[in-house]
Amino acid sequence: MINLQIPEAGVVEQHVHLGxxxxxxRLYEAAVDRGIRLPVQSYHEFASLLHRRRDNxxxxxxxxxxxxxxxxxxxxxxxxxxSVLIALxxxxxxxxxxxxxxxxxxxxxxxxxxxxxxxxxxxxxxxRNGNGIWxxxxxxxxxxxxxxxxxxxxxxxxxxxLMVCLGRDLPxxxxxxxAKKVARWSEEGLPVVGLDLAGPESxxxxxxxxxxxEMAELYRLAGPRVxxxxxxxxxxxxxxxxxxxxxxxxxxxxxxxxxxxxxxYCENEDASGLKLMAERGxxxxxxxxxxxxxxxxxxxxxxxxxxNAFDQFGIRYTFSTDAPSLQKxxxxxxxxxxxxxxxxxxxxxxxSFETAAQTTFLHRLVH
Numbered sequence: 179m180i181n182l183q184i185p186e187a188g189v190v191e192q193h194v195h196l197g198x199x200x201x202x203x204r205l206y207e208a209a210v211d212r213g214i215r216l217p218v219q220s221y222h223e224f225a226s227l228l229h230r231r232r233d234n235x236x237x238x239x240x241x242x243x244x245x246x247x248x249x250x251x252x253x254x255x256x257x258x259x260x261s262v263l264i265a266l267x268x269x270x271x272x273x274x275x276x277x278x279x280x281x282x283x284x285x286x287x288x289x290x291x292x293x294x295x296x297x298x299x300x301x302x303x304x305x306r307n308g309n310g311i312w313x314x315x316x317x318x319x320x321x322x323x324x325x326x327x328x329x330x331x332x333x334x335x336x337x338x339x340l341m342v343c344l345g346r347d348l349p350x351x352x353x354x355x356x357a358k359k360v361a362r363w364s365e366e367g368l369p370v371v372g373l374d375l376a377g378p379e380s381x382x383x384x385x386x387x388x389x390x391x392e393m394a395e396l397y398r399l400a401g402p403r404v405x406x407x408x409x410x411x412x413x414x415x416x417x418x419x420x421x422x423x424x425x426x427x428x429x430x431x432x433x434x435x436x437x438x439x440x441x442x443y444c445e446n447e448d449a450s451g452l453k454l455m456a457e458r459g460x461x462x463x464x465x466x467x468x469x470x471x472x473x474x475x476x477x478x479x480x481x482x483x484x485x486n487a488f489d490q491f492g493i494r495y496t497f498s499t500d501a502p503s504l505q506k507x508x509x510x511x512x513x514x515x516x517x518x519x520x521x522x523x524x525x526x527x528x529x530s531f532e533t534a535a536q537t538t539f540l541h542r543l544v545h
Contacts, residue, residue, distance in 0.1 A: 181524065182292075182513075182524055182527055182528055183528050184291070184292060184293070184531070185531050185532070185535060187295055187535065188293040188294060188295025188296065189292055189293060189294050189295065189296075189509070189531055189534065190294075190295070190296040190297070190298075190496075190531075190534040190535050190538045190540070191269065191294050191296070191297050191298070191498050191499065191509055191534070192298050192432070192463055192496050192498050192534055192537075192538060192539075193298070193300070193434055193463040193465055193496070193498035193499075193500055194265070194269070194297060194298070194299055194300065194498055194499060194500065194501075194502065195245075195299075195300055195301060195343075195376075195500060195501055196252065196258075196261055196262065196265060196299055196300065196301035197245045197248040197249055197252065197301065197501070197504075198230075198245075198248070198500060198501020198502065198503055198504040198505065199261075199264075199265035199268070199269075199299065199501065199502060199503055200248070200252070200261050200264050200265055200503055201264070201268070201503045202224070202225050202228050202229065202503060202504065203221075203225070204264055205224075205228065205247075205248055205251050205252075206221050206224050206225070208251050208252075208257060208260070209224075209251045212251075212257070214250060214251055216247070217247065227244055227247070228244050228247065228248065228504055229504060229505075229506060230244075230468075230471050230501065230504045230505045231471070232470070232471060235471040235472060235473075236471075236472070236473050237413075237472060237473055238378055238379060238380075238412060238413050238472045238473075238474070239378050239380060240472075241468070241471055241472045242377070242378055244504075246305075248504070249302075249305045249306055252301075252306050253305075253306045253307065253308045253311075253312065253317075254306070254307075254308060254311075254312045254317070255312060255316045255317050255319070255320035256320065257306070258301075258303075258306055258317050258320045258321050258324075259320040259321065259323060259324045260324075262299065262320075262321050262324035262325060262328075262340075263324045263327065263328065265297075265299055266297060266299065266324070266325070266328045266336065266338050267328070268502075268503075269294045269297050269336075270294060270295075270328075270332060270335075270336045272508060275508050275510060275511070276508065276510050276511045276514060278506045278507065278508060278511070291510065292509060292510040292513070294336075294509065295335060295336060295337065296336070296337040296338070296535075296538060296540055297336070297337075297338050298338075298339055298340075298341050298371065298372065298538065298539060298540065299325075299338060299339075299340055299341065300340070300341035300342070300343050300372070300374050300376070301321070301340070301341075301342070301343060302342070302343040302344070302345055302348075302356075302376070303317050303318050303321070303342065303356065303359075304345065304348060304352050304353075304355070304356055305345065305348075314355070314356075314359060315359070318340075318342075318359070318363060318368070318370075319368075321340055322340065322363075322368045322369050322370070325338045325339065325340060325369045326369065329369075337540050337543070338369070338540075339369045339370070339371035339372070339539060339540045339542075339543055340368075340369055340370050340371065340372075341370075341371065341372040341373070341374050341407070341539070342356060342359075342360050342363075342370060342372070342373055342374070342400075342404075343374045343375065343376040343377075344356055344357065344373065344374065344375045344376070344393070344396060345375075345376065345377045346375060346376065346377035346378060346379065346381050346382040346409075347377040347378055347381040347382065348377070350392055353393075353396050354396060354399070356396075357373075357396040357397070357399040357400045358399055360373055360400040360401070360404060361399060361400050361401035361403070364400075364401060364403035364404050364542075365401070365403060369543055370404060371404060371405060371539040371540055371542045371543060372404050372405040372406070372407060372539040372542075373397065373400045373404045373405070373406055373407070374407050374408060374409065374434070375393065375408045375409055375410075375428075376409045376434075377409075378415075379409070379410075379412060379413045379415040379416050380413070380415040383415050383416055383420055384416075384420060384423075384424050385417070385419075385420045387423075390423060390424065390427050390428075391427070393427075393428060394427045394428055397428050397429070403542065404539070404542065405431055405432070405539030405542060406428065406429065406430045406431050406432075407430050407431065407432040407433065407434060407463065407539075408424065408428055408430045408433055408434065409433075409434040409435060410424050410425070410430075410433050410434070410435075410436060410438070411433070411435060411436045411437050411438030411439060411451075412434070412435035412437055412438075412469070412472065412474045413472070413474060414438075414441075416438050417438070418438055418439070418442040418448060418450065418451055421436070421438040421439060421451050422450060422451060422454060425451075425454055425455070425458070425460070426454070429458075430460060431459075431460065431461065431537070432460060432461040432462070432463050432537060433455070433460055433461075433462055433463065434463040434465075435463070435464070435465065435469060435474060436451070436455065436460075436462050437469070437474055437475070437484070438451060439451025439452045439454075439455060440452070440483075440484050440487050440488075443487055444483060444487065449491070452487060452488070452490075452491040452493060453491065455491070455493050456491045456492050456493050459494075460493070461493075461494045461495060461496060461533060461537045462488060462493055462494070462495040462496070463495075463496055463498060464484075464495050464496065464497050464498070465497070465498050465499065465500035466478070466481060466497065466512045466515070466516060467499070467500070467505050467507050467512050467515075468499075468500035468501060468505065471505065478515060478516065478519045478521050479519055479520075479521050480521075481516060481521040481522060482520070482521045482522070485521075485522055485526055489526070494529075494530075494533040494537065495530055495533065496530050496533050496534040496537070497509065497512065497513060497516075497527070497530050497534075499512060513527055
């Protein structure tokens with residue numbers, strides 16, 4: 179595969195969404211089994227609909243629009259538990275795989291050249307309770323049960339934790355319920371390690387100071403036991419000033435897709451976003467393929483400029499797949515593409531492995 183120095187303890191993947199981590203054919207089988215009404219009539223239509231490609235994405239909004247289908251199929255305690263088990267087993271089984279079959283399932287490599295030994299899996303429980311049909315605590319308990327089963331089954335060789343996503347597209351009242359529950363779940367010792375804010379940035383950019391203060395209150399309510407990250411700056415819906423105020427107010431330790439800061443520097447020679455990240459020691463969570471699919475990054479070669487900007491200001495970064503099953507990608511495959519295109523140097527990848535191990539929220543797990 180790739181001539182890289184891989185950490186003896188394996189690789190940590192920080193940024194993976196549950197909705198994008200279950201193979202498409204498994205989602206379809208689950209929908210058929212549970213009698214869930216789908217927006218298409220055949221499996222081939224379903225597979226084409228869910229597979230994230232350039233021709234059916236192009237913007238973050240279009241990229242995310244089919245997640246509602248995956249979330250509906252993954253709703254309820256049993257479905258959530260099964261989805262978490264599939265996602266974690268898949269990550270452990272296929273570490274280092276470059277090949278993905280036609281169904282989007284990574285093939286098992288003869289040798290795990292890029293073994294994933296730790297994974298932070300994020301999702302929004304509110305979007306998996308069937309609009310209130312299922313109890314939110316039972317949904318989360320089912321997810322946590324799956325994580326604990328995996329940790330036991332793999333004899334400590336696969337660490338895992340859950341990140342709870344607040345929704346930019348959810349009402350404040352629903353996010354408030356989630357934030358309060360995150361505090362309680364983490365206090366009870368469940369494997370809930372982090373808080374995130376996800377969803378279409380255009381639906382709630384937090385440019386309005388009142389909306390930003392509301393979100394800050396939710397982050398405070400979630401409590402000190404969980405790590406803080408936030409999707410911020412992937413699209414131009416987040417301007418530089420909004421990016422700066424969001425970072426200052428929410429005080430994240432990591433940021434998913436902080437591309438607004440890079441754009442401001444490269445296009446307008448305004449380094450304030452990058453300087454703020456550097457001053458606060460914030461890590462950038464990067465997801466190469468999803469950024470290309472949403473149009474956030476124009477081409478893979480652009481990553482050379484992005485990474486050089488982060489390096490120039492001493493900002494650490496990690497690489498993850500974001501939605502491996504819906505993109506039909508693997509971490510090894512994405513890293514291989516970056517290296518092949520010479521958008522990244524081997525030492526940058528190796529440093530990202532160290533950064534992921536150092537900045538993972540899995541250190542917060544109570545054993």
